[in-house]
Amino acid sequence: MLRALESSFPGIRDRVVDEAGTRRPYVNVFVNEELVMTPLGEVALMPGDVVHILPSVAGG
């Protein structure tokens, strides 16, 4: 999905994963409102799935 998004939003993949393909710390990915806890490469998306990419809350 990230590679597909890259054509419309150049650089977006680099915001979510590093060059080793690991999800960046403090970047959360939700599929159908469920937090992805596994490596992103293991997630199989289905048509109609809704993906949110959000930074972790950080404050006090």
Add this chain to the structure above:
Amino acid sequence: MAGPYVPGATVYHFILDPRDGRTAYAAAPHGSEPWGPAVYRGRAGESLKATAHAPKFKDGSGLAVTRVWHLEPGPADEPETIYAGVEPAALFRSEDRGETWGDIDALNYHPTRKDWQPGFGGLCLHSVLVDPRKPRHLLAGISSVGTFESKDGGRSWTTENRGVRAEFMPNKYPEWGQCVHKLTWDGSGDGSIFQQNHCGTYHRGPDGGAWTEVTKGLPSDFGFPIAADPNRKHTAFVTPLIGGENRVFPKGQMAVWKTANAGKSWRRETKGLPANAFMGVLREGMSTDPEDPIGIYVGTNTGQLFASRDEGESWKMIANFLAPILSVNAGVAK
């Protein structure tokens, strides 16, 4: 005062390119902390924009850049060349003003790398020296790893830590593993270098080789920045702190110490600097400008910026109520 630039981001290094006096570069996260590292570029005094790519390790290395710590302009006759020191420690070179970057393989995958360990501040390559006389002559400083030197443009590197203490190691003078805090050229222009280390202050002469410890006369072994007078040989400034366990000025008195003889002796300067000041200065927090006499600028981790126009004899606070100052860089804007 103009700014803030890259608002909200932790800007580890912000420089004016001395080669044109117009281009500013910054090392900061892409937008904000979660989104990965970036290098920004823009016209000094105007907004900065992230370049197309940040430094990245090569595919299959198993490594990933988490932060850019230091940006160093390349030789005067290569205005588009810039170096980046990053965390986990590595050196990258761009030949297109930061748009794309290349690994300096021989350093980044040095045979000793598998044993590199981070210091308290992280495994960071924070100092890059490019010899203005011989641009293929490079030095790099890495916290808790030491100083590396190349004489062939980065194709090969040697460890250069003889004479530098590592009090936290069983062997106090190992081949590598020293905690370099900052490297800077001696204004002599003959290739001599000053070093501020976790365990002392050092000077290396024009012929390279071992470092001479010059801590005697300073109140402690520990400090972060060291800045040289580019117009006076053997002249440099440091801001010692109590120690690694207590990173504030000794006795709560902010002081800048000056040597004019490569560290053989030091003079404490406090005129205009605050007492009852329990704060410190970070690695990139001091800079000298190229004017004669120089301007010297010191920024604290509590957000005050001080300047001296009389070679360190007296100081004036020129900015207050800033965020913790991570980077001070002085130059002549054109």
